[in-house]
Amino acid sequence: MTTTTEQLSATTLLRFATAGSVDDGKSTLVGRLLHDSKSVLTDQLEAVEHASRNRGQETPDLALLTDGLRAEREQGITIDVAYRYFATARRRFILADTPGHVQYTRNMVTGASTAELAVVLVDARNGVVEQTRRHAAVAALLRVPHVVLAVNKMDLVGYEETVFAKIAEEFTAYASGLGVPEITAIPISALAGDNVVDPSSNMDWYGGPTVLEHLETVPVSHDLTACPARFPVQYVIRPQTAEHPDYRGYAGQIASGVLRVGEAVTVLPSGRTSVIEGIDSLGESVDIAWAPQSVTLRLADDIDISRGDLIAPSASAPATTQDVEATVCHVADQPLAVGARVLIKHTTRTVKAIVKEIPSRLTLDDLSQHPNPGQLVANDIGRVVVRTAEPLALDAYADSRRTGSFLLIDPADGTTLAAGMAGEAFAGHTEPAAPDASGASDDDGWDF
Amino acid sequence: MTTTVAHVHGGTDAPYALSHLDSLESEAVHIFREVAGEFEKPVILFSGGKDSIVMLHLALKAFAPAPVPFTLLHVDTGHNFPEVLEYRDRTVARHGLRLHVASVQEYIDAGKLRERPDGTRNPLQTVPLTEAIQRLKFDAVFGGGRRDEEKARAKERVFSLRDEFSQWDPRRQRPELWQLYNGRHAPGEHVRVFPLSNWTELDVWQYIAREGIELPQIYFAHEREVFLRNGMWLTAGEWGGPKEDETPETRLIRYRTVGDMSCTGAVDSDATTLDAVITEIAASRLTERGATRADDKMSEAAMEDRKREGYF
Numbered sequence: 132m133t134t135t136t137e138q139l140s141a142t143t144l145l146r147f148a149t150a151g152s153v154d155d156g157k158s159t160l161v162g163r164l165l166h167d168s169k170s171v172l173t174d175q176l177e178a179v180e181h182a183s184r185n186r187g188q189e190t191p192d193l194a195l196l197t198d199g200l201r202a203e204r205e206q207g208i209t210i211d212v213a214y215r216y217f218a219t220a221r222r223r224f225i226l227a228d229t230p231g232h233v234q235y236t237r238n239m240v241t242g243a244s245t246a247e248l249a250v251v252l253v254d255a256r257n258g259v260v261e262q263t264r265r266h267a268a269v270a271a272l273l274r275v276p277h278v279v280l281a282v283n284k285m286d287l288v289g290y291e292e293t294v295f296a297k298i299a300e301e302f303t304a305y306a307s308g309l310g311v312p313e314i315t316a317i318p319i320s321a322l323a324g325d326n327v328v329d330p331s332s333n334m335d336w337y338g339g340p341t342v343l344e345h346l347e348t349v350p351v352s353h354d355l356t357a358c359p360a361r362f363p364v365q366y367v368i369r370p371q372t373a374e375h376p377d378y379r380g381y382a383g384q385i386a387s388g389v390l391r392v393g394e395a396v397t398v399l400p401s402g403r404t405s406v407i408e409g410i411d412s413l414g415e416s417v418d419i420a421w422a423p424q425s426v427t428l429r430l431a432d433d434i435d436i437s438r439g440d441l442i443a444p445s446a447s448a449p450a451t452t453q454d455v456e457a458t459v460c461h462v463a464d465q466p467l468a469v470g471a472r473v474l475i476k477h478t479t480r481t482v483k484a485i486v487k488e489i490p491s492r493l494t495l496d497d498l499s500q501h502p503n504p505g506q507l508v509a510n511d512i513g514r515v516v517v518r519t520a521e522p523l524a525l526d527a528y529a530d531s532r533r534t535g536s537f538l539l540i541d542p543a544d545g546t547t548l549a550a551g552m553a554g555e556a557f558a559g560h561t562e563p564a565a566p567d568a569s570g571a572s573d574d575d576g577w578d579f
Numbered sequence: 580m581t582t583t584v585a586h587v588h589g590g591t592d593a594p595y596a597l598s599h600l601d602s603l604e605s606e607a608v609h610i611f612r613e614v615a616g617e618f619e620k621p622v623i624l625f626s627g628g629k630d631s632i633v634m635l636h637l638a639l640k641a642f643a644p645a646p647v648p649f650t651l652l653h654v655d656t657g658h659n660f661p662e663v664l665e666y667r668d669r670t671v672a673r674h675g676l677r678l679h680v681a682s683v684q685e686y687i688d689a690g691k692l693r694e695r696p697d698g699t700r701n702p703l704q705t706v707p708l709t710e711a712i713q714r715l716k717f718d719a720v721f722g723g724g725r726r727d728e729e730k731a732r733a734k735e736r737v738f739s740l741r742d743e744f745s746q747w748d749p750r751r752q753r754p755e756l757w758q759l760y761n762g763r764h765a766p767g768e769h770v771r772v773f774p775l776s777n778w779t780e781l782d783v784w785q786y787i788a789r790e791g792i793e794l795p796q797i798y799f800a801h802e803r804e805v806f807l808r809n810g811m812w813l814t815a816g817e818w819g820g821p822k823e824d825e826t827p828e829t830r831l832i833r834y835r836t837v838g839d840m841s842c843t844g845a846v847d848s849d850a851t852t853l854d855a856v857i858t859e860i861a862a863s864r865l866t867e868r869g870a871t872r873a874d875d876k877m878s879e880a881a882m883e884d885r886k887r888e889g890y891f
Contacts, residue, residue, distance in 0.1 A: 145596075147855045171867055223599045245757060362878075365615075413641070414640050423605055425604075425609050479613070536756070540761060545764055
């Protein structure tokens with residue numbers, strides 16, 4: 132391997148999402164970020180210039196870089212989340228470019244679910260508005276570790292420090308109250324290019340990083356490895372060949388934590404115990420592995436384990452429960468009502484479930500709770516209580532985005548109904564945690 | 580300790596960080612295993628091109644030491660590079676895999692498809708592909724498509740539900756949350772699966788270099804007789820080129836993509852090694868498809884329109 136290859140592959144990967152309403156200049160920011168970091172290639176730019184000319188526009192419309200669908204270009208809107216890829220010498224980026232209009236809650240939830248950083252855009256002339264609070268609340272709910280407040284259109288407020296400082300202070304107070312752990316405010320003009328990639332000479336009073344500098348240097352979250360280990364079993368590997376007559380490995384991606392050979396483990400929900408005899412990391416034997424590596428575990432005892440089981444260190448195994456209390460974001464067009472029979476997909480396990488209660492619907496604008504709404508419709512966020520047909524080894528979403536998240540699925544047509552997050556809604560709030568029920572079911576008479 | 584740990588630590592400051600290639604590899608392997616765990620009859624689309632070669636390599640690693648639990652499907656346009664077909668057959672034999680071939684030429688010979696006036700067969704692949712999926716009852720079909728390739732592909736999900744006509748409706752895609760892929764589908768429907776969604780062309784080449792994966796030789800610089808059509812260097816062949824006003828000349832070229840000969844252009848290059856190719860790609864100011872694919876230039880939404888009909 133040469134130096135070139137090593138240097139190029141040594142960089143880390145940051146997944147981030149953008150949030151902003153239609154007129155905040157999100158497309159311009161994304162276009163500017165791609166353009167100024169030299170991530171737009173000649174043929175893409177030519178295509179945009181060509182399309183802009185066909186529409187009678189004098190300057191290339193950078194939004195056309197990101198609006199990929201026929202209907203989007205025809206209507207000048209963004210329909211759905213798109214993923215963009217760019218790289219600098221220091222880092223690779225995957226940008227979830229989420230549209231800022233009507234359906235934005237579910238779109239932002241989609242983009243933020245895998246993001247380690249969210250950029251919330253604000254128009255400097257308008258300051259913190261309802262939309263800004265909703266974006267902050269979604270980032271807080273999804274537990275995105277880093278939030279950037281990009282105060283845009285600073286050129287239209289005379290690059291005034293006081294305007295920026297007031298907005299930054301108001302937003303930081305609000306988002307901190309929701310439990311957002313890290314907030315960085317940056318004054319920018321996406322149109323003029325101030326503080327997006329290059330530092331602005333128009334705002335000498337600002338001593339912080341540009342948007343790109345911050346994206347390049349923000350620590351990529353490693354808290355996954357500080358949590359107790361969780362290993363959802365995806366697939367059992369049994370070659371049964373002459374070369375490997377007795378090989379029996381449990382394949383999966385480590386959801387959190389670190390696993391070591393020799394560690395005592397418990398398999399859930401059965402509760403059987405064993406010891407990790409070997410870890411195969413994609414064909415090669417290792418002593419230690421950590422999230423989010425995809426590996427194969429071999430255990431000392433031949434016990435019954437299949438897809439959907441969870442392997443965890445015996446010292447820190449999660450409790451199992453059939454009563455899930457969670458916050459859900461409803462993402463489907465058909466409503467979710469109390470009494471609905473659904474499927475719950477948690478890690479690699481899919482089980483039947485019933486919606487027992489919808490205690491409240493959250494109004495994102497002021498975070499007020501609307502009690503017992505009866506049902507949730509598209510883009511609603513609410514608390515639900517779900518009873519599952521089989522026990523789940525569920526963590527609180529606050530502890531693990533991977534083992535605390537789940538989908539609710541319509542068993543009739545397979546539609547993804549809702550995105551669920553177990554446990555408390557916001558880090559800043561104190562709500563009772565989901566009860567840890569015993570595995571015993573008191574309602575065995577279901578007829579699905 | 581093994582090389583895995585050595586390259587994981589390279590260039591990162593945290594003890595438990597993953598390099599970006601390891602992150603992408605781990606994610607792709609997770610996707611392969613999800614499909615193996617949840618579907619009855621998956622298939623990998625395998626053309627002998629670099630993306631499908633990387634897919635197969637990842638699948639081999641995902642299930643080692645057991646064999647890959649999928650068969651392969653090649654949609655043969657009849658205008659393939661002979662080196663690529665030779666590579667395809669050799670790879671299939673080496674790993675003891677089963678290959679299905681859906682042939683565009685057979686459809687043309689049977690009168691079920693008509694040759695296009697421009698001689699391009701790429702758009703003709705859709706019918707043999709979708710009919711093979713229905714006939715052989717595949718419920719999950721792996722494709723090597725990457726979101727960085729094209730703006731319509733940037734909108735594609737990792738698990739992409741297709742109806743019984745294989746159609747893609749970008750407005751009716753399921754939201755894709757966390758790493759929880761929803762593959763539920765009705766009988767007759769299937770799911771297209773893209774494990775390389777988050778990879779870029781450079782990632783693919785760096786991974787090929789790191790893993791020491793063999794490729795067909797047309798990916799490396801070689802002298803070849805080509806002619807210019809619509810700004811692209813095409814290889815002469817029985818498919819309809821060069822025409823009278825097109826002059827063949829011998830140039831030092833290589834291919835960035837491998838597809839139907841009638842619409843896959845070569846680029847001028849002296850890159851004969853993987854490192855030279857990586858250096859060239861890193862410095863290139865043209866996207867892979869922009870540089871080498873005639874069929875994407877047909878209209879602003881060419882890829883989207885083909886995808887809606889069932890193309891990858």
